[in-house]
Amino acid sequence: MDRKKFILLVEDNPDDEALTMRALKQNHIENNVVVARDGAEALDYLFGRGKYAGRDLNEMPALILLDLKLPKINGLEVLKQLRANTLTALLPVAILTSSSEEHDLLTGYKLGLNSYIIKPVDFDQFIDAVCNLGKYWLSINVTPPGSGLLK
Amino acid sequence: MQSENCPVISSGLCQKLKKVLEACLAPLYKHTILVLSTIFVGGALLAFWYLSHATTTLVQSAALQGITMYSESLTELRNYYTSEVVDRLRSSNIEVTHDYQLKPGAIPLPAIFTMELGRRISLHGTGMRVRLYSNYPFPWRKDGGARDDFERQALVALQADPKQPYYRFEELDGRASLRYATADVMHEDCIGCHNAHPDSPKRDWKVGDVRGVLEIVRPLDVVVSQSRADLRDIFILFGVLLTLGLGALALVITRLRRVSVELEDQVTRRTTQLAAANKELEAFSYSVSHDLRAPLRSIDGFSRALLDDYAPQLDDTGKDYLNRxxxxxxRMGQLIDDMLMLSRVTRSEMNVDTVNLSALAQTVVDELQQEYPERFVEFVCTPGMMVRGDARLLKIVLENLLGNAWKFTSKREHAHIEFGVMHQVGASVYFVRDNGAGFDMAYVGKLFSAFQRLHAMTEFPGTGVGLATVQRIIHRHGGEAWAEGEIDKGATFYFTLP
Structure with missing residues (x-):
């Protein structure tokens, strides 16, 4: 059973990606991250389509970190499609965004969101947030059977 | 507010009643012209009925009065003739007989006198008739007895009560008429003759006996038709006036309706415009919140990365610059957050409910104490301050006012904050008072403007948005906010909630 839990990071901003990766690295989880640069790519990855055709669909992330404002397909739409598919319906999804719009929060949770994190401007706080996230979702939380395992 | 209007009945029942009433009134409001027309026409019919009734009564009472006088005159004339003429002449051997016209030098019997007088009057063409009849007519009179129902009834009624005239309004020979009958009562002057006359059918008359009936018939058809014609004219005039009035009313209502429809259209248009503007503003603030913060995060994140990864290459000045x-x-992140809050406070929907300000203030102070456990602040709060408002927005007000008081008393050894209420005529004035840094009243006008600060950042931190937010929230509740202060003596912030 040499399986490691991994995170799918959906982020279009390369700066944010670099900073998130840096924060993850400081918390020693940077090797277990798959990055998708927009909503469409995230869906392709999860459903094994497009350039991810033929991917082993038994390998599902333990957590999806989803930005809201994404090119092509936005975060809430990605979430909606994940919840509508039995393959991904139970995957834990955390929205990681700069926006604290009440509307997004409500819609997110209505769609079956697991967590909503507002990226602080202060990088120190950001590192703290990512640390807590990693600890909670990769160590403390128990994921549903058949998901979130990487061979 | 509902329950205040109906203190006894439960507010649910009250609302149900109100709904039923509204449902009943709604069609009335919708068809105003129809309803008004019905009311007016109904009123006109009622007025016309009353007028016609009143006219009939008037005609009848006038006729009755006239006929009474006429009857009294005839009776009086006959009595006068009997006592002053007949009696005197009888002693001079002048014959008093029913066929006086056939006998020279003879004069008529009083009854014949009355009948002849009546006959002559009837020749004037008024249709007026006079008739005498009796249960005991003299044999020479062929129609001296009762001929119809009225005459029979009159004889019976007047025999029972001779003093009360008997009359009826009824159709006679095809004409609406008043028939008026009075008793022909035996007087002393008459008795001798009646009991002695050879042809008299009854010879035991006593004074006060009812000898017969004097009936006067007065046709009313001319008067009635005249009054009907007058009524018809009045009705036509009334109808024309009513139609004109209703027409004018309909015109006014139609015009008003058109104006209200125009206004409604305008409101709809404006609302749509406003909604569009609001949506645009929302999109703007969304993009501010998302897009403006992202680069800030990058700047901060990579500055920290520089400090972390390249510390050996940087001297202290370099590190200081990066920290700046x-x-x-x-700070810019904070400003963006505050700006967004200010704009949200104005846009968000209000959920008005009963709010316990005292409890809310205690919660805010408890949160402040948790955040600054090292501070010791004496907080005094009037208990049970209940208001109507949006709990979320009012909490923002208290967070700002109590937060300010907390902040500006930070250099006091004995910090004191008070939250209370003063009941004045027409309004309750709530206040937050502190013994902190205070402010110069010269700048009180700038206090509630966004991004205006009266203290240096190094002295007291802040973005200058808090009081602007407070004022907007209080204004949205329909209240007022103002402040008083003195440098180094503290400040008091007041607000009202209607």
Missing amino acids: VRASTQ
């Missing part, structure tokens, strides 16, 4: 960059980005 980070402090500024964080």
Whole structure:
């Protein structure tokens, strides 16, 4: 059973990606991250389509970190499609965004969101947030059977 | 507010009643012209009925009065003739007989006198008739007895009560008429003759006996038709006036309706415009919140990365500069957050409910104490301050006012904050008072403007948005906010909630 839990990071901003990766690295989880640069790519990855055709669909992330404002397909739409598919319906999804719009929060949770994190401007706080996230979702939380395992 | 209007009945029942009433009134409001027309026409018919009734009564009472006088005159004339003429002449051997016209030198019997007088009057063409009849007519009179129902009834009624005239309004020979009958009562002057006359059918008359009936018939058809014609004219005039009035009313209502429809259209248009503007503003603030913060995060994040990864290459000045960059980005982040809050306070929907301000203030102070456990602040709060408002927005007000008081008393050894209420005529004035840094009243006008600060950042931190937010929230509740202060003596912030 040499399986490691991994995170799918959906982020279009390369700066944010670099900073998130840096924060993850400081918390020693940077090797277990798959990055998708927009909503469409995230869906392709999860459903094994497009350039991810033929991917082993038994390998599902333990957590999806989803930005809201994404090119092509936005975060809430990605979430909606994940919840509508039995393959991904139970995957834990955390929205990681700069926006604290009440509307997004409500819609997110209505769609079956697991967590909503507002990226602080202060990088120190950001590192703290990512640390807590990693600890909670990769160590403390128990994921549903058949998901979130990487061979 | 509902329950205040109906203190006894439960507010649910009250609302149900109100709904039923509204449902009943709604069609009335919708068809105003129809309803008004019905009311007016109904009123006109009622007025016309009353007028016609009143006219009939008037005609009848006038006729009755006239006929009474006429009857009294005839009776009086006959009595006068009997006592002053007949009696005197009888002693001079002048014959008093029913066929006086056939006998020279003879004069008529009083009854014949009355009948002849009546006959002559009837020749004037008024249709007026006079008739005498009796249960005991003299044999020479062929129609001296009762001929119809009225005459029979009159004889019976007047025999029972001779003093009360008997009359009826009825159709006679095809004409609406008043028939008026009075008793022909035996007087002393008459008795001798009646009991002695050879042809008299009854010879035991006593004074006060009812000898017969004097009936006067007065046709009313001319008067009635005249009054009907007058009524018809009045009705036509009334109808024309009513139609004109209703027409004018309909015109006014139609015009008003058109104006209200125009206004409604205008409101709809404006609302749509406003909604569009609001949506645009929302999109703008969304993009501010998302897009403006992202680069700030990058600046701060990479500055920290520089400090972390390249510390050996940087001297202290370099590190200081980077720290300044980070402090500024964080401050800008704070400014963006505050700006967004200010705009949200104005846009968000209000959920008005009963709010316990005292409990809310205690929660805010408890949160402040948790955040600054090292501070010791004496907080005094009037208990049970209940208001109507949006709990979420009012909490923002208290967070700002109590937060300010907390902040500006930070240099006091004995910090004191008070939250209370003064009941004045027409309004309750709530206040937050502190013994902190205070402010110069010369700048009180700038206090509630966004991004205006009266203290240096190094002295007291802040973005200058808090009081602007407070004022907007209080204004949205329809209240007022103002402040008083003195440098180094503390400040008091007041607000009202209607």
